[in-house]
Amino acid sequence: xxxxxxxxxxxxxxxxxxxxxxxxxxxxxxxxxxxxxxxxxxxxxxxxxxxxxxxxxxxxxxxxxxxxxxxxxxxxxxxxxxxxxxxxxxxxxxxxxxxxxxxxxxxxxxxx
Amino acid sequence: xxxxxxxxxxxxxxxxxxxxxxxxxxxxxxxxxxxxxxxxxxxxxxxxxxxxxxxxxxxxxxxxxxxxxxxxxxxxxxxxxxxxxxxxxxxxxxxxxxxxxxxxxxxxxxxxxx
Numbered sequence: 001x002x003x004x005x006x007x008x009x010x011x012x013x014x015x016x017x018x019x020x021x022x023x024x025x026x027x028x029x030x031x032x033x034x035x036x037x038x039x040x041x042x043x044x045x046x047x048x049x050x051x052x053x054x055x056x057x058x059x060x061x062x063x064x065x066x067x068x069x070x071x072x073x074x075x076x077x078x079x080x081x082x083x084x085x086x087x088x089x090x091x092x093x094x095x096x097x098x099x100x101x102x103x104x105x106x107x108x109x110x111x112x
Numbered sequence: 113x114x115x116x117x118x119x120x121x122x123x124x125x126x127x128x129x130x131x132x133x134x135x136x137x138x139x140x141x142x143x144x145x146x147x148x149x150x151x152x153x154x155x156x157x158x159x160x161x162x163x164x165x166x167x168x169x170x171x172x173x174x175x176x177x178x179x180x181x182x183x184x185x186x187x188x189x190x191x192x193x194x195x196x197x198x199x200x201x202x203x204x205x206x207x208x209x210x211x212x213x214x215x216x217x218x219x220x221x222x223x224x225x226x
Contacts, residue, residue, distance in 0.1 A: 004155070043156075043201065043216040056213050090155050103155030 002026065004093050004104035012110045018079040021107045025072050025093030031055075032074040033101065034066060037088040049074050050096070078109075086111045114139040116204050118217035126225055129192055133220045135185040135202030143205040147176050147187045150199045150219070159187070159200075189222075197224045 005024045013019050025032050033056075034046040045058035049068035066076040072093070078085055088108050092101040116137045125131050137145070142164045148156035160169040160176040162185070168177045173190045189196055202217040 042218040043203075045214055045216075048213075058213065092155070100158050100161055103157070105153075105155050 004091060004102050006089075006091055006104040006107050008107060009105065010108045010110075012112060013081050014112050015081055015083060017081050018077065019081060019109060021076045021078075021089055021091075021109075023074045023076070023091035023093075023104060025074070025091075026102055029093035029095055029102075030072055031094045031096055031099075032068055032072060033092045033094075034074070034076050035090045035092065036060075037090060037106070038086075043090070046076070081111045083111050085109065114204070114206060114215040116202055116215050116217035118200075118202050118220050120220060121218070122221040122223070124223045124225060125192055127192055127194055131189050131192060131222065133187045133189075133200050133202075133222070135187070135217055137183050137185070137202070137204045137215070137217075139204040139206045139215050140183075141206060142180060142183075145176075145178055145185050146203045146205075146214075147174070147185075148201040148203060150201060152198070156201055192222075192224045194224050194226060197222060 007022045031050045033048040035043050037043045046060055047066055048056040052068045063079045068074045088106045090103050090106045092103040094101040119134045144163050146161045147159040149159050150156040159171050159174050162169045162178045164180045175188045178185045199219040199221050201219040203214045205214050
């Protein structure tokens with residue numbers, strides 16, 4: 001059974017640009033959650049999508065958005081990038097959010 | 113405000129020794145508590161998941177305990193191996209049934225020396 005995949009694995013952007021990250025969940029999983037991990041703040045919850053609907057949202061500005069497609073694949077978008085957005089972005093899939101989550105390897109975003 | 117505090121921040125032990133990591137939380141009402149292991153440069157991997165009614169859960173050499181009254185959890189690692197070197201993260205979920213907004217601890221960095 002294939003695990004959670006994230007693309008791209010590494011990304012370098014400059015301030016003001018926007019970026020889109022992709023996550024393909026484990027087959028059959030309907031919930032996809034996104035997290036930001038930084039050395040200073042640790043892991044922080046961004047949002048969760050279930051059956052194409054955003055079901056939960058963390059405390060991040062509106063520059064962070066996402067969506068989920070009918071095949072459960074999810075994308076996360078960050079607009080008007082700031083230096084502080086440099087982080088490891090992780091997505092995790094599960095059958096129903098509150099079940100065991102399986103994380104992808106993450107996308108390392110560097111904002112210059 | 114929901115908080116999860118982990119201690120110690122870092123720990124160095126010799127291979128073969130046991131160790132215990134602590135997690136204190138203020139999240140309430142409480143749905144479940146999870147322990148994850150995260151190797152450098154990789155995504156976290158689930159070790160244990162416990163609901164508020166469970167006191168202990170084991171996964172091989174990893175044993176998690178939970179005291180919902182004192183809002184404390186511990187992760188005990190038995191007969192440590194070099195591959196146990198990683199960050200261990202405690203995560204607490206405040207609700208269940210579709211509303212899932214987890215609160216993460218900052219993690220304990222464990223280094224196992226030969």
